[in-house]
Amino acid sequence: MFDIKLIREQPDRVREALRRRGDEGARVDAILTADAERRSALSELETRRNQRNAISKEIGRMKPDDPQREAKRLAALTINQQIDLLELKVNEVQTRLNELLAEMPNVPDADVPFGKDDSENVVVKTMGAPRQFDIEPAPHWDLGPALGILDFERGIKLAGSRFYVLSGAGARLQRAVIQWMLDVHLAQGYREMYLPFMVKEQVVFASGQLPKFRDNLYHDVERDAWMVPTAEVPLTSLHAGEILDGAQLPLNYVAYTPCFRKEALSAGKDVRGIKRGFQFDKVEMYKFCLPENSEAELETLRENAEEICRRLDIPYRVKVLCTGDIGFCARKTYDIEMWAPGCNEWLEVSSCSNVGDFQARRANVRFRREAGAKTEFVHTLNGSGLALPRTMIAIMENYQQKDGSIVVPQALQDYMKMDVIR
RNA sequence: GGAGAGGUCGCAUAGUCCGGUCUAGUGCGCGCGACUCGAAAUCGCGUGUGGGCGCAAGUCCACCGGGGGUUCAAAUCCCUCCCUCUCCGCCA
Numbered sequence: 337m338f339d340i341k342l343i344r345e346q347p348d349r350v351r352e353a354l355r356r357r358g359d360e361g362a363r364v365d366a367i368l369t370a371d372a373e374r375r376s377a378l379s380e381l382e383t384r385r386n387q388r389n390a391i392s393k394e395i396g397r398m399k400p401d402d403p404q405r406e407a408k409r410l411a412a413l414t415i416n417q418q419i420d421l422l423e424l425k426v427n428e429v430q431t432r433l434n435e436l437l438a439e440m441p442n443v444p445d446a447d448v449p450f451g452k453d454d455s456e457n458v459v460v461k462t463m464g465a466p467r468q469f470d471i472e473p474a475p476h477w478d479l480g481p482a483l484g485i486l487d488f489e490r491g492i493k494l495a496g497s498r499f500y501v502l503s504g505a506g507a508r509l510q511r512a513v514i515q516w517m518l519d520v521h522l523a524q525g526y527r528e529m530y531l532p533f534m535v536k537e538q539v540v541f542a543s544g545q546l547p548k549f550r551d552n553l554y555h556d557v558e559r560d561a562w563m564v565p566t567a568e569v570p571l572t573s574l575h576a577g578e579i580l581d582g583a584q585l586p587l588n589y590v591a592y593t594p595c596f597r598k599e600a601l602s603a604g605k606d607v608r609g610i611k612r613g614f615q616f617d618k619v620e621m622y623k624f625c626l627p628e629n630s631e632a633e634l635e636t637l638r639e640n641a642e643e644i645c646r647r648l649d650i651p652y653r654v655k656v657l658c659t660g661d662i663g664f665c666a667r668k669t670y671d672i673e674m675w676a677p678g679c680n681e682w683l684e685v686s687s688c689s690n691v692g693d694f695q696a697r698r699a700n701v702r703f704r705r706e707a708g709a710k711t712e713f714v715h716t717l718n719g720s721g722l723a724l725p726r727t728m729i730a731i732m733e734n735y736q737q738k739d740g741s742i743v744v745p746q747a748l749q750d751y752m753k754m755d756v757i758r
Numbered sequence: 759g760g761a762g763a764g765g766u767c768g769c770a771u772a773g774u775c776c777g778g779u780c781u782a783g784u785g786c787g788c789g790c791g792a793c794u795c796g797a798a799a800u801c802g803c804g805u806g807u808g809g810g811c812g813c814a815a816g817u818c819c820a821c822c823g824g825g826g827g828u829u830c831a832a833a834u835c836c837c838u839c840c841c842u843c844u845c846c847g848c849c850a
Contacts, residue, residue: 378810382819389819392831396778405830412830579768579807711807 338440339697340433343367353443356450356659363436370433377429381422388415438547442694444659445631445668451658457671458658463642464651466675467734474740475678476732477609480506482740483757486610498599498613505757509731509744510617510724512751514592517619517644521721524640526590526621531570533593534561542699543572544665544691554596554614563596567620568718572695575624579711580703586625586633590721593618610725611683617724623717624701627693630715631668634690637719638670641686644722647747650730651675653682665691670719674726678733683726688719 343350347368351361391412398405449458480486485506491499502510518528537555540546540562545553554563564570571589580587595618610616621640625633638654645652657669666689673682693713696702702711735743741758749755 375810378819382810385820386818388830392829393778395830409830416830 338437338442339693340367340371340437343440344371350443354441356444356448357441357662358452358660359441363440367433367436367440370429370436374426374429374433377422377425381419381426384415384419384422388412388419391415435547438541441664442667442691444662444666445690448662448668449656449658450660452660454657454661456658457655457661460654460656460670462651462653463646464649464675466651466677469677471738473677473733473736475609476676476729479678479732479736479740479742480610483742485509485757495615499615500610500613505752505754506728508752509748509757510728512748513724513727513731514617514619516748516751517721518590518592520644520647521590521619521621521640524588524643526588526640529571529574529589529591531564531567531574531591531593533564533596535564535570535573536560537562539573539576539699540569542576543569543695544698545569548664552598554598564593565597566595566618566718566720567591567593568622571620571622571718572701572716573699575701576699578701580624580701580714582626582703582705582709585703585714586623586629589622591620591622593620609679610729611679613725619721619724621719621721624696624714625717626703627712627715630690630692630717633715633717634668634670634688637717638672638688641672641688641719641721644727645672645674645685648727648731648745649747650734650745652685663687663689665689665694667692667694672722674730676726676729676733678736679729683729685722685726685730686720688717690715690717692716 338350343364347364351364354361354364391408395405395408395412398408449456451457476486477488481488483505485503487501487503491501494501522528534556537546537560540553545565549565553565555561562569570593571591574589575587595616597614599612599614621637623633623637642652642654652672652674655671655673657663657666657671662669669687669689671684672686672688674685676683692715695716696713701714701716703714704711731745731748732742735745737743737756739758741756744752744755744757
């Protein structure tokens with residue numbers, strides 16, 4: 337949620353930030369208008385309430401048979417009519433203002449490069465050299481079925497297009513990767529969490545997926561239960577409504593969850609393999625930190641995600657997203673992409689974002705620097721560590737051998753209790 | 759799913775039957791101060807959140823699980839929803 341005070345006090349700065357995102361910024365004016373209306377109506381309302389409360393108290397102090405009593409009662413009645421009208425007005429304006437604010441994206445950091453879309457994201461580093469293959473490296477959609485570890489037909493039989501089944505060593509490999517990733521992040525200082533995979537609408541709103549991305553979410557209309565599209569959603573609200581102790585920050589969490597997303601199925605794009613589906617697994621890192629530390633924490637978070645790539649010994653690169661591609665909630669985002677020689681593309685395996693106080697405002701997560709100090713909003717950060725299907729793709733394609741077998745990466749051999757999938 | 763009991767200012771509780779003196783009492787905790795060489799004990803004062811107006815001091819409004827209603831006035835009365843606990847049933 338956007339800070340109304342920032343818009344009120346520095347509207348030009350906000351307009352400029354929106355412009356960098358490719359938004360014309362007209363809603364800033366709509367917000368300023370609604371805010372002014374709200375405050376003026378609210379002042380009036382509170383004055384009337386004050387008068388009404390005073391009269392009520394007078395009546396309370398009177399004797400039951402006081403001749404003035406009826407006149408006072410009627411005076412209060414008149415004021416109440418005005419209160420009713422003002423309440424309607426305030427509620428209407430407040431609702432309008434909330435809707436406008438709920439759809440305001442975050443302001444990108446000053447060092448985020450300007451750009452119109454994903455073609456203008458900037459590669460900040462590339463690590464590891466692509467392996468040289470004697471043969472043309474096969475894509476995972478050929479490798480997996482050939483080894484009997486990836487079964488598209490049965491996935492489609494069970495759940496339809498875009499679903500698949502991992503079988504035998506394929507299923508074990510994914511479980512090993514999850515376990516290993518969690519262990520790596522534990523060692524980096526994160527606390528492991530097991531979370532609900534279905535959450536309330538308010539929780540989805542708090543992380544910024546609602547109202548804008550309603551169409552991408554699965555939910556049960558009868559129960560107010562929304563399938564999580566990422567562990568970021570429940571983690572954002574883990575401390576919703578709480579006032580944290582500033583001395584205990586940062587709080588670092590890591591959680592494994594499945595993720596459910598209604599993807600737009602466009603023919604010809606990402607249709608093959610397991611790169612994109614309605615259901616996938618992910619290990620997610622999340623931080624609650626002091627405002628002054630969030631920029632540094634983003635670097636740590638990115639580094640913690642990169643460590644997974646390095647320890648798997650898979651080539652990867654890091655991009656900083658430009659203003660035109662950065663997510664709704666984010667101030668700054670790094671994407672990490674692994675090289676997949678079979679599909680011949682860079683796969684986004686992680687997205688690490690500093691969202692500042694954006695989600696903390698929506699979820700109302702605050703802290704105090706010391707006892708008695710004013711409450712402030714925490715800053716939050718989230719980063720995949722990592723997304724499973726694409727990590728699986730990268731492992732399969734980078735570690736394939738001439739005979740179609742797949743070497744288990746060194747880091748995973750103890751977890752898999754095998755060194756080659758054949 | 760059935761029956762019952764509850765949700766009050768960090769925690770624990772009072773208040774709810776009989777609406778106004780509740781700007782919610784008390785204890786604990788916490789903060790400041792007094793006493794003390796220091797501490798404990800004791801004593802005094804203070805101690806919620808959000809919002810409006812204001813340079814500020816301050817002041818006003820709202821909040822007793824959520825929403826709605828009755829009333830001049832609601833923690834208190836009415837309706838409704840949610841949650842928690844106990845017992846029973848069912849169940850991986």
